[in-house]
Amino acid sequence: MRYMATYDLMETVRNTNQWLGATAKTMASYPAFSLFPNPALEWAAAWGEVTERTFERMVVKPDWGIRTFTCEDGKDHLVNVETVVEKPFGDLIHFDVSGRKEQPRKILLVAPMSGHYATLLRSTVKSLIVNCEVYITDWHNARDIPVSAGKFDVEDYTLYLMEFMKEMGPDTHVIAICQPAPLTLAATAYLAEMNPDAQPRTLTLIGGPIDPSAAPTEVTDFGHSVTMGQLEETMIQRVGFKFKGVGRMVYPGLLQLASFMSMNGERHSQAFKDQIMRVSRGEASDHDAHNRFYDEYLAVMDMPAEFYLSTVERIFKNGEIAANEFVVDGHKVDMGAITNVAVKTVEGSKDDISAPGQCVAALDLCTSLPDDMKASHLEDGAGHYGIFAGKSWRNNIRPLVLDFIDANAGPKKPVVAKKAKLKSVGTDAA
Known part of the structure; x- marks a missing residue:
């Protein structure tokens, strides 16, 4: 998996889902459709809104919000x-x-x-x-x-x-x-x-x-159950051309997120189902409990x-x-x-x-x-x-x-330093 194509494939899947969500939200929200009220359209618009926001926030660093x-x-x-x-x-x-x-x-x-x-x-x-x-x-x-x-x-x-x-x-x-x-x-x-x-x-x-x-x-x-060779082969990918770190070997945040979500898959699945229904009923808000949590939880970074x-x-x-x-x-x-x-x-x-x-x-x-x-x-x-x-x-x-x-x-107790020289830590040390 240590190829740019694998990394770009994950980004493509994320981007596609974001686009599908935005498309569903826009199409189901056409004013003309209001002439024929249909709960399915309201659900589709809600699904699109939640889906677009879910996949969009995965690549955005959250703001500290402490003003x-x-x-x-x-x-x-x-x-x-x-x-x-x-x-x-x-x-x-x-x-x-x-x-x-x-x-x-x-x-x-x-x-x-x-x-x-x-x-x-x-x-x-x-x-x-x-x-x-x-x-x-x-x-x-x-x-x-x-x-x-x-x-x-x-x-x-x-x-x-x-x-x-x-x-x-x-x-x-x-x-x-x-x-x-x-x-x-x-x-x-x-x-x-x-x-x-x-x-x-x-x-x-x-x-x-x-x-x-x-x-x-x-x-x-x-x-303890996997070897280092298995980890390197299955978890490490190379950053694609879209980002400044092109060519850098990383453990992708999207892959880490998938691991996080799988540990409590049923709970996360139910949380998104409930949020879609709240949006369709007009009960959700931009900063409700669901969005406050997942805005942070879904925002991941590569290591x-x-x-x-x-x-x-x-x-x-x-x-x-x-x-x-x-x-x-x-x-x-x-x-x-x-x-x-x-x-x-x-x-x-x-x-x-x-x-x-x-x-x-x-x-x-x-x-x-x-x-x-x-x-x-x-x-x-x-x-x-x-x-x-x-x-x-x-x-x-x-x-x-x-x-x-x-x-x-x-006040601290006096400490006698050992006779050793500490190397300076500059940018090159990284």
């Missing part, structure tokens, strides 16, 4: 999305609230590179921006990155995180959501060993696969092939993080080097992506960290999404994380 914020002074302040560090495969951005005094909590949200854009964490950002300075990693769609930008694998991802942490300074509190948790732990350990003055104050790992073998799920079972393959091989199959055998840029990273960064893990009891036990394994890896700087929380009844963006996050987890941050926001 104003009401501060304690009772006034609405504009929120500006500012780029702090710009790099080929991802930027560090800051949500700057105009006219508001800088908040003491400076938080770096590490967003997943797992098929969705960083905007998936929009509600998480909104909940933290109330009394925090929020920064986030905004990863780019691989199909739009020219081949000349080079490769991007798990080591480059880790180096990016290190550069972002150094840019923000030692007063940073890092929160890694899901997939990047093991690499964020590695980046923190690398800084602790090589450049301790750049370490963050706290590290919170939420629902991440630190040790995937600790609690097997469908995701981990899939990783660099080397990042996807190295994640499966090194994190899931070989368990390099769990075994403390992870190597970055020729240097073996020792998680035991973390001695001065408070670490907290958060898991959901009903998480079917990163099951309980996978994330809390990080605390055992931090062998040199005092017990009073370690914490863990298991949220009863919470699934994967709920622990960082749902009701469980809003009502229980967010307050606990902020309390943990505040409890460890005091």
